[in-house]
Amino acid sequence: MRWPLIRYIPRSTHYRFVRWAPVAAIFSAILIVGAIASLFLQGLNLGIDFKGGVSLEIVMSRPAPLAQLRTALDEIGAHDGQVQGFGEPNTAMVKFLPAKGEAASAASKHVEAELVKRFPDLKVTSRSEVGAKVSGELLMSGFKALGVALLLTLGYIWFRFGLSYGTGAVVAVIHDIVLTLGLLSVTRIEFSMTEIAALLTVIGYSMNEKVITFDRLKENLRKYKTTPLRDIIDLSENERLSRTIITGSTALLALGGTFLFGGPVLKPLVTTMIFGIVIGTYSSIYIALPMILIWGVKRGDEEATPIKLGAASRP
Amino acid sequence: MLTLSRWKIIAVTLSVIFGILFSLPNVLPQKTLDAMPAWLPHQKLNLGLDLQGGSYLLYSVDTDALHRERLSNLTEDVRTQLRNEQIPFGELVQQGEIVSVRIGDASRYNDALNLLRKNIGAPMQGVIGGKDVSISGKGDQRIEIRFVPEAVRADASKAVDQSIETIRRRIDSLGTKEPSINRQGDTRIMIQAPGESDPEKLRSIIGKTAKLTFQMVDETVTAEDVQAGRIPPGSEVMAGDQYAPYYVVKKRALVSGEELTNAQQQFDPQSGHPVVQLQFNASGGRKFGDLTARNVGKRFAIVLDNKILSAPVINGPIPGGSGIITGNFTVESANELSLLLRSGALPAPLTVEDQRTVTAELGADAVKAGAISLAIGAVAMFVFVILAYGLFGGFAAIALVVNVLLIIGIMSFSQATLTFPGIAGLILTLAVAVDANVLIYERMRDEANAGRTPMAAADHGYRLALTSILDANITSLISGLIMFSFGSGPVKGFAWTLVIGVFTSLFTAIFITQVLIGWWFKATKPKSLPIA
Numbered sequence: 001m002r003w004p005l006i007r008y009i010p011r012s013t014h015y016r017f018v019r020w021a022p023v024a025a026i027f028s029a030i031l032i033v034g035a036i037a038s039l040f041l042q043g044l045n046l047g048i049d050f051k052g053g054v055s056l057e058i059v060m061s062r063p064a065p066l067a068q069l070r071t072a073l074d075e076i077g078a079h080d081g082q083v084q085g086f087g088e089p090n091t092a093m094v095k096f097l098p099a100k101g102e103a104a105s106a107a108s109k110h111v112e113a114e115l116v117k118r119f120p121d122l123k124v125t126s127r128s129e130v131g132a133k134v135s136g137e138l139l140m141s142g143f144k145a146l147g148v149a150l151l152l153t154l155g156y157i158w159f160r161f162g163l164s165y166g167t168g169a170v171v172a173v174i175h176d177i178v179l180t181l182g183l184l185s186v187t188r189i190e191f192s193m194t195e196i197a198a199l200l201t202v203i204g205y206s207m208n209e210k211v212i213t214f215d216r217l218k219e220n221l222r223k224y225k226t227t228p229l230r231d232i233i234d235l236s237e238n239e240r241l242s243r244t245i246i247t248g249s250t251a252l253l254a255l256g257g258t259f260l261f262g263g264p265v266l267k268p269l270v271t272t273m274i275f276g277i278v279i280g281t282y283s284s285i286y287i288a289l290p291m292i293l294i295w296g297v298k299r300g301d302e303e304a305t306p307i308k309l310g311a312a313s314r315p
Numbered sequence: 316m317l318t319l320s321r322w323k324i325i326a327v328t329l330s331v332i333f334g335i336l337f338s339l340p341n342v343l344p345q346k347t348l349d350a351m352p353a354w355l356p357h358q359k360l361n362l363g364l365d366l367q368g369g370s371y372l373l374y375s376v377d378t379d380a381l382h383r384e385r386l387s388n389l390t391e392d393v394r395t396q397l398r399n400e401q402i403p404f405g406e407l408v409q410q411g412e413i414v415s416v417r418i419g420d421a422s423r424y425n426d427a428l429n430l431l432r433k434n435i436g437a438p439m440q441g442v443i444g445g446k447d448v449s450i451s452g453k454g455d456q457r458i459e460i461r462f463v464p465e466a467v468r469a470d471a472s473k474a475v476d477q478s479i480e481t482i483r484r485r486i487d488s489l490g491t492k493e494p495s496i497n498r499q500g501d502t503r504i505m506i507q508a509p510g511e512s513d514p515e516k517l518r519s520i521i522g523k524t525a526k527l528t529f530q531m532v533d534e535t536v537t538a539e540d541v542q543a544g545r546i547p548p549g550s551e552v553m554a555g556d557q558y559a560p561y562y563v564v565k566k567r568a569l570v571s572g573e574e575l576t577n578a579q580q581q582f583d584p585q586s587g588h589p590v591v592q593l594q595f596n597a598s599g600g601r602k603f604g605d606l607t608a609r610n611v612g613k614r615f616a617i618v619l620d621n622k623i624l625s626a627p628v629i630n631g632p633i634p635g636g637s638g639i640i641t642g643n644f645t646v647e648s649a650n651e652l653s654l655l656l657r658s659g660a661l662p663a664p665l666t667v668e669d670q671r672t673v674t675a676e677l678g679a680d681a682v683k684a685g686a687i688s689l690a691i692g693a694v695a696m697f698v699f700v701i702l703a704y705g706l707f708g709g710f711a712a713i714a715l716v717v718n719v720l721l722i723i724g725i726m727s728f729s730q731a732t733l734t735f736p737g738i739a740g741l742i743l744t745l746a747v748a749v750d751a752n753v754l755i756y757e758r759m760r761d762e763a764n765a766g767r768t769p770m771a772a773a774d775h776g777y778r779l780a781l782t783s784i785l786d787a788n789i790t791s792l793i794s795g796l797i798m799f800s801f802g803s804g805p806v807k808g809f810a811w812t813l814v815i816g817v818f819t820s821l822f823t824a825i826f827i828t829q830v831l832i833g834w835w836f837k838a839t840k841p842k843s844l845p846i847a
Contacts, residue, residue, distance in 0.1 A: 004705030006760070006846055057677065105518070105667055125677040131668040134373060145801035152793045160786060194736045197798055197806045201743055201813070204794035208747065211786040212754070243750075243757045246703055250753070251746035253699055257691025258739055263684040265365075269739050 009242040017237045017285055018230045018293065024286035028175060035182020044185050047192035048128055050142070052135035053097040054108040057086060057126035060119065064092040069119070076114040078107070087264035091125075104129035142196040146177070149200055153207045161214050168291035169210040172283040176206045176276060183275050189268045198269045202276030205251075209244075209284040216240050217289070221297070229297065233289050244281060251277050319833040327830045330822065331717055337724030358727045363734035363808050364507055366682050368675030370514035372506040373499070374521070374665040376478050378471035381663035382462075385470065389435070389448070389460060390414050391567045394549055396434050402427045406457075407548065414460045415453075424456050431458060439466055471502065474662040479504055484658035485520050503668065512674040524620050524664055525655035527572030529606065532614040532626055536563040553618065556625050556642065564616045564623070569606050571660075574599025578656035580649040583641060589649040591640045591656070600636020608632035617642075619652070685738035692742045693719065700749055704756055706845045707832065711752040714827040718748050721819040722812070731815065734808030744816030747791060751824035754780040756846050763847035772844060773832060777825065784821070792817045 098107035158166035403419030436448035759776030
């Protein structure tokens with residue numbers, strides 16, 4: 001085996017990325033439809049950050065009897081009670097909403113006392129009580145943050161590369177966000193404040209990918225003034241293939257440790273990030289660049305005519 | 316670029332020293348840290364509540380309640396003024412934001428208007444009329460009085476500031492370790508108490524309004540009147556003490572707890588029961604003296620949070636500005652009341668909007684999980700990047716180590732909060748930092764393949780990759796800053812880590828590897844790049 005291993009990655013590849021764009025478009029469209037359907041049908045699993053209510057993290061001296069805890073919660077009369085395993089087998093997460101008109105803190109105390117009465121070895125290790133007003137505001141500000149982040153990065157890309165690139169990037173990033181939200185909806189990962197942070201990093205990483213793709217594309221457009229756009233896209237993609245592979249693997253390796261050992265708090269966050277990295281890399285190649293192909297770009301002084309999808313490409 | 320200028324080497328050396336010095340306190344045992352000279356950095360990472368355990372409370376100040384109270388006081392002031400001048404009036408009502416009164420005698424309408432204009436409201440700068448109320452004459456001998464919007468806003472803002480002060484005094488007297496109390500938004504107060512895993516004591520002491528007032532008992536009202544609901548305007552029925560089920564008291568407070576300078580638990584010399592002794596300030600003492608002198612033989616009520624503590628008969632004037640409150644106290648409850656009175660009343664009721672508690676053990680588990688994740692992630696990256704790029708990968712790994720030291724050093728130095736999600740942010744930051752090196756090295760390979768000499772290829776690698784690296788980091792910076800301005804608590808910590816990481820990554824990925832590669836070129840004069 002020769003070392004360094006970078007030599008194993010072929011130096012000049014000639015993959016025809018663009019040719020697969022229509023297939024990728026169908027693939028993405030199906031995923032998007034699925035994600036939107038799931039978001040409409042079952043929505044997001046809103047955590048108490050956004051829904052309000054009480055969540056108690058509990059620890060017991062034996063494996064937590066989730067089913068019995070659930071029954072107990074119903075008997076106590078907790079509204080919309082949920083019990084989930086949380087990391088270690090002897091820990092669990094108990095969530096419920098206070099009854100109408102009841103303060104979250106009162107409900108929390110009452111339920112804890114009742115639970116301890118039924119399970120004497122139960123201890124509450126973490127407690128969150130969020131009022132309905134704050135939770136509504138948090139949800140609003142969370143989505144506002146996502147929107148502002150999109151607009152600002154679009155602004156930056158528009159300023160750096162021009163409008164067609166900016167549009168391509170934003171369409172691709174919206175694609176990433178919708179799919180990531182879809183993942184959260186399908187897997188029922190709890191949607192909390194930290195998930196908003198994860199989504200924002202996904203936007204950051206995805207934009208990062210697009211910027212680097214565009215940088216190389218722009219450079220090649222200057223270098224090869226007469227080559228058709230789709231060939232230049234293929235060339236640029238091939239040129240930066242090794243970088244994509246290495247950076248992507250580094251990021252996945254780095255987060256892998258957290259995915260395995262980060263415990264139940266970080267796992268959902270890291271799952272979102274990992275998915276985002278994969279999807280962000282994919283969408284740079286198959287959403288952002290084809291968008292540019294459809295839209296056309298300014299090349300040097302003359303306006304490039306948009307290339308019709310389906311037109312035969314030169315070998 | 317690879318010609319190493321002196322400033323580049325100095326900057327790199329300084330940053331390495333800075334990183335080591337400022338992150339060192341986090342791994343040294345406390346004893347060594349104490350023994351270190353004072354000029355060395357001592358600050359450790361400021362761990363978020365989710366990592367060290369503690370309580371987070373978000374209160375909102377009910378400024379509406381405050382406003383309602385101010386309106387009702389305004390109504391009473393109008394009543395007193397008109398009554399003192401013997402101007403006949405009727406229909407004194409409070410409708411929404413407006414206090415409206417009808418003057419009975421048309422010939423005295425202008426007197427009334429002038430009187431109210433002169434005596435009602437407090438001076439206020441920067442508003443039309445120079446007062447916090449606007450008084451306007453309406454048809455049908457009516458006068459309408461309302462607070463100007465600026466006054467309402469200023470009141471609310473002052474109430475939040477006062478509440479923060481009061482909460483601080485109350486918590487300080489509890490001796491909880493270093494709580495932070497901050498204003499959030501317009502009407503919210505955020506309290507973070509590290510190490511406090513049972514916030515109930517905290518809540519019970521913060522949540523008490525502790526509004527103390529002295530109000531006269533309205534003895535003109537008989538029990539039959541109360542039963543028939545015939546309560547004169549300006550008076551109200553309040554639940555009583557152990558001697559009477561209820562009292563009818565005048566709404567207007569004559570002296571209030573704001574005018575206290577001290578309050579202490581004592582024992583009543585006659586009965587031996589615990590009482591609370593009060594000391595008024597000069598103006599409060601004078602008011603209290605007047606009140607007692609004018610009303611000998613009458614009953615007044617000591618009211619705390621709209622409940623009557625006791626309603627003694629005034630036996631004689633009480634000059635000197637001190638008095639005692641008797642009531643059904645135990646030593647403990649008298650002590651608590653004294654504490655609350657000393658630290659001042661909350662100007663408006665507070666409600667808990669958001670409360671989070673993490674026990675110290677859970678926090679310690681999180682630290683452990685975070686450290687393991689970080690270590691595994693870092694080692695995986697080291698191994699991978701060295702396998703992929705050989706010697707140059709080793710340089711990138713060294714840059715990564717310095718990067719971690721710098722991030723931890725800067726976070727310790729600036730006391731930015733490291734939260735649990737922040738650790739995930741840190742790991743991703745490191746991965747993106749490696750990306751900068753990957754971009755540079757891939758450029759070098761391209762340039763070497765294009766036939767440049769190793770030195771020229773390396774040089775061009777740095778030069779040409781720079782724009783991409785900058786573009787990429789600016790987009791990260793944007794999302795980090797947005798998180799910082801929109802998020803709260805753990806998300807803010809996450810954002811901080813990202814933002815600090817963007818700067819340190821740029822620096823280490825570009826400069827540290829550049830200096831190392833520059834030295835390597837000088838030392839070996841290579842014929843080819845190890846990565847080409």
